[in-house]
Amino acid sequence: GAVVSQHPSWVICKSGTSVKIECRSLDFQATTMFWYRQFPKQSLMLMATSNEGSKATYEQGVEKDKFLINHASLTLSTLTVTSAHPEDSSFYICSASPSGGSIGELFFGEGSRLTVL
Amino acid sequence: AQSVTQLDSHVSVSEGTPVLLRCNYSSSYSPSLFWYVQHPNKGLQLLLKYTSAATLVKGINGFEAEFKKSETSFHLTKPSAHMSDAAEYFCVVREYGGSQGNLIFGKGTKLSVKP
Numbered sequence: 001g002a003v004v005s006q007h008p009s010w011v012i013c014k015s016g017t018s019v020k021i022e023c024r025s026l027d028f029q030a031t032t033m034f035w036y037r038q039f040p041k042q043s044l045m046l047m048a049t050s051n052e053g054s055k056a057t058y059e060q061g062v063e064k065d066k067f068l069i070n071h072a073s074l075t076l077s078t079l080t081v082t083s084a085h086p087e088d089s090s091f092y093i094c095s096a097s098p099s100g101g102s103i104g105e106l107f108f109g110e111g112s113r114l115t116v117l
Numbered sequence: 118a119q120s121v122t123q124l125d126s127h128v129s130v131s132e133g134t135p136v137l138l139r140c141n142y143s144s145s146y147s148p149s150l151f152w153y154v155q156h157p158n159k160g161l162q163l164l165l166k167y168t169s170a171a172t173l174v175k176g177i178n179g180f181e182a183e184f185k186k187s188e189t190s191f192h193l194t195k196p197s198a199h200m201s202d203a204a205e206y207f208c209v210v211r212e213y214g215g216s217q218g219n220l221i222f223g224k225g226t227k228l229s230v231k232p
Contacts, residue, residue, distance in 0.1 A: 004160065006160075009158070041126075041224070041225075042224060043121075043207065043222035043223055043224045043225060044161075044207070044220075044222040045222075046219055046220065049219075093160070093161070095161075106163070106220075107160075107163075108153075108160040108161035108162070109160050110158065110159055110160040111158075111160060
């Protein structure tokens with residue numbers, strides 16, 4: 001099946017710094033990618049929809065200035081957590097769907113675990 | 118409003134015995150329903166999906182699920198568990214007409230398989 005890769009898989013940073021997480025579709029092009037957040041023992045929550053060449057669409061309650069999303073190419077979307085604080089510590093997962101793919105054909109990355117000290 | 122309830126946070130079975138992971142949903146319209154599996158330190162993998170075709174859906178690795186509208190359920194089953202089935206399982210719903218990424222995830226069921 002299609003492969004989505006996230007990098008880094010885990011990162012530890014100091015409070016106040018910014019962290020960038022990359023999501024790449026390795027063998028297909030994705031017009032749209034999605035970013036989720038997963039708290040411990042909780043389900044995934046959609047944060048935003050990343051659209052290639054245009055602004056991301058954020059879900060209610062997600063600060064767009066806090067979580068910067070850039071989708072500069074058909075194979076790469078980045079999530080930057082700006083001025084990170086301990087409450088931003090979480091597991092971040094991206095997903096992507098092949099352009100023209102069937103409904104529900106989403107492929108997920110392996111996730112990036114962020115720990116803010 | 119749509120929602121997903123996975124009735125068990127943890128299920129433990131013996132290898133070779135049947136697996137039943139329960140899921141109930143709430144949706145105003147005809148939903149699309151999915152089961153995903155997440156192995157430790159791995160991404161989510163699609164097991165199967167229901168999108169208004171056959172109510173009994175067969176997926177990968179011997180899993181299947183039956184959509185029962187009258188019971189608003191979409192339970193995941195497998196006749197015989199393997200050790201490799203130990204993982205976290207998520208039941209997911211997307212409402213009819215909803216965007217592709219706007220999935221509602223259940224809280225997950227951790228499946229343990231004893232030798």
